[in-house]
Amino acid sequence: MNTEMDPEQLAAKVRNSAVGSLARREHSYYELREKLLHKFNDAKCVDAALEWVSELGYLDDARFAGMFVRSSVSKGRGPERITRELQQKGVAAHIVEDALAECDVNWLTLAEEVLRRKFPVPAQEYKDKAKQMRYLQYRGFTMSQIYELV
Numbered sequence: 389m390n391t392e393m394d395p396e397q398l399a400a401k402v403r404n405s406a407v408g409s410l411a412r413r414e415h416s417y418y419e420l421r422e423k424l425l426h427k428f429n430d431a432k433c434v435d436a437a438l439e440w441v442s443e444l445g446y447l448d449d450a451r452f453a454g455m456f457v458r459s460s461v462s463k464g465r466g467p468e469r470i471t472r473e474l475q476q477k478g479v480a481a482h483i484v485e486d487a488l489a490e491c492d493v494n495w496l497t498l499a500e501e502v503l504r505r506k507f508p509v510p511a512q513e514y515k516d517k518a519k520q521m522r523y524l525q526y527r528g529f530t531m532s533q534i535y536e537l538v
Contacts, residue, residue: 395433398428398430398433399433399436399437401428402424402428402430402433402434402436402437403437403440403441405424405427405428405437406420406424406437406438406440406441406446406447407441407446409423409424410441410446410447414451414452414455414456415447415452416449416452416453416474416477416478416479417438417442417447417449417478418477418478418479419477419478420438420447421434421435421438421478424437424438449479449480449483450483450486450487452477452479453474453479453483453484453486453487454487454490454491456470456473456474456477456487457470457474457487457488457490457491458491460473461491461493461498464498464501464502464505464527465527465528466495466498466499466502466524466527466528466529466530466533467488467495467528467529467530468528468529468530469526469527469528470484470488470528471484471488471528472528474487495529495530495533496533496536496537499524499527499529499533499534499537500537502524502527502529503520503523503524503537503538506520506523507520507523511538517538520538521534521538524537524538
């Protein structure tokens with residue numbers, strides 16, 4: 389990065405980078421902040437740019453969480469895995485809960501679809517049941533959902 393850049397040029401560059409990143413895909417506030425800090429290493433400038441894109445409505449954790457939940461459900465992920473991944477992306481717990489509540493999904497039906505795609509034949513032996521249970525747990529379904537299915 390050019391160290392001779394004046395503060396206004398740097399601010400414009402950080403804003404452009406933020407908008408460019410958000411044009412490619414949605415980001416959480418935390419995720420975009422980390423990305424910009426890694427690229428520009430100027431917290432004050434990055435925070436100003438994030439405030440600017442937030443005011444414009446380009447950066448919204450609630451919208452990001454909603455899109456992430458819908459995308460994850462279509463990939464067959466359960467509520468625990470979705471929650472964990474959103475928390476890793478810095479989304480607040482109440483936003484995660486709201487996004488999961490807004491998503492109209494029957495988790496048990498989804499778990500059954502995921503299970504039948506991977507294991508078309510129901511397990512008969514304990515060893516096979518344990519394998520299926522581990523798979524569903526990895527996919528992020530709750531133990532109560534798993535016990536009900538297997």
